[in-house]
Amino acid sequence: MLTSKQENAMNPIPAKSYTRMGWALTLFVTLAAMALPPQPSTHSTKSGEFFQEDSIKVADKTGKQLFLESCATCHGADGKGAQQSQLGFDTPPPDFTDCNFATREPDADWIAVAHEGGPVRGFSTDMPAFGEALTKDELQKLMSHIRSLCSDDWPRGDLNMPRPLVTEKAYPEDELVLASNINVEGSGGVMSEVVYEQRFGVRNQLEVVVPFEYREVRPGNWSGGYIGDVALGVKRAVWHDVNSGSILSLTGEVILPSGDENAGVGSGTTVLEPFFSFGQLLPAGGFLHLQGGAGVPVLRDKAADEVFGRGALGKTFTSGAWGRAWSPMVELLGAKEFEDNSSVQWELVPQMQVTLNTRQHIMLNVGANIPLDDPGRTTQFRVYILWDWFDGGFTEGW
Ligand code: HEC
Structure with missing residues (x-):
């Protein structure tokens, strides 16, 4: 994940917060309208509103x-x-x-x-x-x-809720995600990351995040391809229960100082980032993600300690009983650096995830990152494309 520092470095020009709020909300409402009218969701474990009431059928078979x-x-x-x-x-x-x-x-x-x-x-x-x-x-x-052919130790796919743009999920995944943050005000900048996730064992997952960046140095003049600080992480689902619809994971991440500090794409120090993630299914296709943790730099003079909390609330609608899944979500992000005069930074991220193909293992999510308090930070457009590679090749199941 890009730190707020990196994002700030890309956002030198203050902006009018009302226009930015306006366009972001318009985007969100438009996308939300595309998913309506709501249909019964098939995302929950108890799917099947589409069936006729069971007729009185012959004997109860197991x-x-x-x-x-x-x-x-x-x-x-x-x-x-x-x-x-x-x-x-x-x-x-x-x-x-x-x-x-x-x-x-x-x-x-x-x-x-x-x-x-x-x-x-x-x-x-x-x-x-x-x-x-x-x-x-x-x-x-x-x-x-x-x-019944598998033990309950394995986290069930029912607990795999839609992935928010920022908040990290609890469910261990096999995924490849290309995510970008694009400046919509001020000078141009595109901060992207490739996230590779792979499950191992019954409940664990490895993660590699490689950020890279393009920016407008002078109007119309872009430079980039800078690799930022690469992160390596291990996640473990420590508790999950498909009946209550809950899953809790712990992750340890090491963010390496691979990015060029002078180019503004690296912190210059290794940062340790432990965090928890919690996911909860809610009635009628709803879901909640929570994440909280800390960033602890090894070289204290390079970066400040940071704590962060993130939450995402959303709901999945499907087109017809079996079709495309639309998941509007809204995220609230809070981060506080332990530095003099640093206050909590809040951001709101309205977004819409949609499954692109019939197999539903390729997804797109678009949204806006709206800073709530700091006039020095600008809104960014956020997007990712996600490929759940375990479910099939990129070109399969369209
Ligand atoms: C005539 C043969 C046949 C019968 C009968 C059959 N299946 Fe299948 N089923 C298949 C084949 C072949 C596939 C693999 C399809 C593919 O990979 O494209 C499959 C795939 C599936 C999958 C998809 C698994 C995945 O990859 O996600 C499910 C679920 C499934 N079957 C359930 C059932 C159930 C439940 C029944 C009984 C009510 C049943 N099948 C009866 C042949 C059959």
Whole structure:
């Protein structure tokens, strides 16, 4: 994450805060309007408002019985996938006992696939649509059965809520994110970062963040490609509970002084950044992220200690029962440096995340970073494109 110092360095010119507030809110409202009218969300664990009330159906079958009857011919009685030789097609069925794959998929997506068939999430038509042949209740039972093939230690994909522009999520991910901060007032500047995240073990994640920057040195004259301070982090989900919809993680990050201090893209010291992240599912597709931590420079004369707190509140709407997911969010960011005369800096970040493809593993988020108090800082346009690479190639599932 770019420090407020780096961002300030890019923002030498004070601005009229009302215009900036105005355009940012307009952007947000316009984007919010695109997602309306609200539809029932399928993001929660209890999806399925789209089903007719279950008719009185024959005997209560267990999830396992239903699986053996309807799914096992292709998925295998043990859920590992039937032998290729027994299938009349080439698409290999997934292995539901591979917890690293299976636990990260939210129920809502799998229910969508079973009800509508593979193509609803960009999979093959070899995965048939069960439609009304299975009721909502039966699908829930089937999910419970498939879930029973993995232990509860694995954080469930249902807890993987939409990623805010700044606040770091608790859920361990396999992602590649390209994020940019673009000056909309004053001299031009584009501060970007490439974030690479990779899960390991049951609950952990590695993270590498490489910032780079382009700026307008004189009007119309750009220079850049400067690499900033590279960050390395390890995250661990220390507690999670899919029933209460909560997940808590601890992360330790080391920010290395790889950026050029004189060019204004580096702090000149290694900074240790421990923080917690907490995610909570809320009713009706809502969600909350909280993050809090500290930045502690190794060389005390280079940078000041900093504490920060961030929160993001949002809600996911889907187009129709199974379609594109729109997640408007608003973030509040607070940071305080322990330096003389330094007060808490507040920023508001209204934004909209949207899934771009059918598989929903490529996402775009756009928003504005609005400083709330300091007239010396200007609004920035923020954007990221996110690729959840575990779910498939960048060109797959459109
Ligand atoms: C005719 C064979 C067949 C039957 C029957 C079948 N499936 Fe599938 N299923 C597949 C294949 C093949 C795939 C892989 C599709 C792909 O990768 O493009 C798949 C994929 C899936 C996925 C997607 C997993 C992912 O990658 O996210 C889910 C969920 C699923 N099946 C659930 C079920 C359930 C539940 C049943 C029973 C109600 C069922 N399937 C019955 C063939 C079948």
